Amino acid sequence: MDIPFNYGRIVRDTDFTDRTKETDQLLKNFQALTNTAIISPRRWGKSSLVEKASQLLRQNSKEYIFIKFNCYKCENEKEFYALYAKKILEQSASSFENLVSNTRDFASRLNPSVKVKDPEGMCELEFGLKPAGNESDEEILDLPEKIAVKKGKKLIVCIDEFQQIGEFKNSKKFQKILRSHWQEHQHTAYVLYGSKKHMMLNIFGQYNSPFYRFGDIIHLPKITNSDWVEYITKRFSQTGKAVSPEDASYLADKVENHPYYVQQLAQGSWLRTSDICNQQVIDQAFDAIINSLNLQFENMLDSLTERQRNFLSAVASDEKKLTSAGTLERYNLGSSANITIMKKALIKKDILEQEGSRPIIQDPILKYWIRTTYQNV
Numbered sequence: 452m453d454i455p456f457n458y459g460r461i462v463r464d465t466d467f468t469d470r471t472k473e474t475d476q477l478l479k480n481f482q483a484l485t486n487t488a489i490i491s492p493r494r495w496g497k498s499s500l501v502e503k504a505s506q507l508l509r510q511n512s513k514e515y516i517f518i519k520f521n522c523y524k525c526e527n528e529k530e531f532y533a534l535y536a537k538k539i540l541e542q543s544a545s546s547f548e549n550l551v552s553n554t555r556d557f558a559s560r561l562n563p564s565v566k567v568k569d570p571e572g573m574c575e576l577e578f579g580l581k582p583a584g585n586e587s588d589e590e591i592l593d594l595p596e597k598i599a600v601k602k603g604k605k606l607i608v609c610i611d612e613f614q615q616i617g618e619f620k621n622s623k624k625f626q627k628i629l630r631s632h633w634q635e636h637q638h639t640a641y642v643l644y645g646s647k648k649h650m651m652l653n654i655f656g657q658y659n660s661p662f663y664r665f666g667d668i669i670h671l672p673k674i675t676n677s678d679w680v681e682y683i684t685k686r687f688s689q690t691g692k693a694v695s696p697e698d699a700s701y702l703a704d705k706v707e708n709h710p711y712y713v714q715q716l717a718q719g720s721w722l723r724t725s726d727i728c729n730q731q732v733i734d735q736a737f738d739a740i741i742n743s744l745n746l747q748f749e750n751m752l753d754s755l756t757e758r759q760r761n762f763l764s765a766v767a768s769d770e771k772k773l774t775s776a777g778t779l780e781r782y783n784l785g786s787s788a789n790i791t792i793m794k795k796a797l798i799k800k801d802i803l804e805q806e807g808s809r810p811i812i813q814d815p816i817l818k819y820w821i822r823t824t825y826q827n828v
Contacts, residue, residue, distance in 0.1 A: 455686040456718035458711050470500055473669055477504040481515065481607055481640065486633070486666025488613075488655045489644035492804060492813045494711035495671050497644045501609050516606050518542045518595065523612035528625050531616065532591045539594045543606065592632040599638035606639040613643040614650035626654070626661035634665070641666070648813075649798050674710055679703035683717055687728060692721065694728035702733050707815040715740060741820060748820050751802075758784055760825075762793045766803065766810055767821040773809075 477500060480487045489497045505517045520538040525531040599606040619625050633641055643662075645651050654662050683699040694702070702720060706712035719736030720728050752760050761782040762773075770778050774787040784790065794810050797803040802817075803810045812818040 453690075454718060454721065455690050456714045456721060458714035458718065470496065470503070470671075470674070473500055473671060474504050474507070476667075476669060477501070477642075478508060480642075480667055481505070481508050484605060484607075484638070484640040486641045487643070487669060488651065488662075488666065489642065489669045489671065490648060490651045490655065491671035492648050493646040493801065494709070495673070496710045497646075497671065498611060500671070501642060501644065505607065505609070514605055516543050516599070516602070516604050517609060518606060519609040519611070521611040522615050525615055525619075527619055528588070531619075531625075532588050536591045536594060539598065539608070543595075543598045543602070589628060589632065592629065593636075595639040596636040599636075604638075607642060608639060609642040610644075612645045614645035614647045614654060617650050617654055623661060630661045630665060647801050648804055649801065673708045674713075676700055676703050676708055679708060679713055683713075686717070687721065687724075690721070692724050692726060692728065694720070694724070698728060698730055698733065701730055705733065705737055709815050712740070712816060740816060741824070744816060744820065745824070748817055748825070751817075752821075752825065755797075758789060759793050759797060762790070763797070763802070763812065763821055764825070766812055767818045 595606045680696050680699040687694045720733045723732045765782045804813050
């Protein structure tokens with residue numbers, strides 16, 4: 452029997468839940484070739500949303516070619532250019548012959564070589580010498596548009612972990628180069644997303660950023676509890692097991708409706724269920740998750756200063772007035788000026804995020820662990 456809940460990988464088909472509004476919005480952006488940035492905390496389903504929308508469009512139209520890649524390992528502009536060219540040429544080719552033709556027509560100056568990887572004809576593109584000079588480098592950015600025009604297609608370039616370009620030396624200059632090329636393309640659209648929310652907001656949300664108002668911005672909200680209840684109860688039922696709506700709601704609430712953790716907790720609960728899942732089973736599965744993450748959380752907090760750890764304890768305990776004299780003394784936070792400094796540092800580390808006027812811990816399991824385990828050590 453197939454396990455009906457999945458986490459830690461892109462969710463497809465029946466594993467995908469809700470996001471109806473965002474899927475429809477992204478589909479319309481694809482069709483209009485509107486550039487899009489998708490912003491949310493990590494593990495909220497950005498990659499799954501892109502996969503879902505692109506799958507739907509491919510089912511109804513042969514007009515679009517999707518290029519998808521992750522630039523997380525790119526440490527500089529040269530590595531980005533090489534990976535960009537490789538993925539564009541490989542994924543826009545329908546066959547080995549087409550890949551060779553694409554490479555000859557669009558990338559001969561990059562000194563590429565095409566190698567057959569196995570007897571079944573799988574092939575991979577490799578580059579020899581990098582192009583000489585910035586002008587040749589920048590020509591790579593126009594590859595999607597040139598290919599789209601020649602093939603009579605529309606290209607959608609989807610780049611995950613796009614915030615990585617913010618780590619490049621002279622990042623602002625590189626961002627200006629990217630935008631100067633991409634904004635001129637008429638047959639290509641760009642979907643840019645990443646796992647570090649604060650860095651994505653810096654790239655797309657700041658007035659002086661080269662990517663300010665580059666296109667549409669989709670902020671992913673949490674999936675609602677009612678949507679999770681419908682999804683969880685249905686998935687249990689489809690596999691011959693049962694969970695009541697009340698207990699499904701309890702499960703989602705347990706992890707604050709966090710998409711990744713709902714799937715993980717639901718899977719753990721399903722595996723522990725013979726016939727009917729209940730709150731006791733859910734609690735057992737939840738404790739197993741806590742135990743599996745205990746060492747990871749300990750190492751994370753060990754990397755912080757004592758006052759940063761104390762500040763996280765205050766946030767995890769839902770202290771309403773973090774700068775009040777009582778809170779500063781109770782958690783040994785020093786002066787109120789320290790709060791701003793620590794908050795910025797922890798947001799940069801993607802441990803906290805700002806929600807309205809108050810900071811919150813992004814990871815609900817970490818929040819629970821700090822409140823119930825770490826503070827008791």
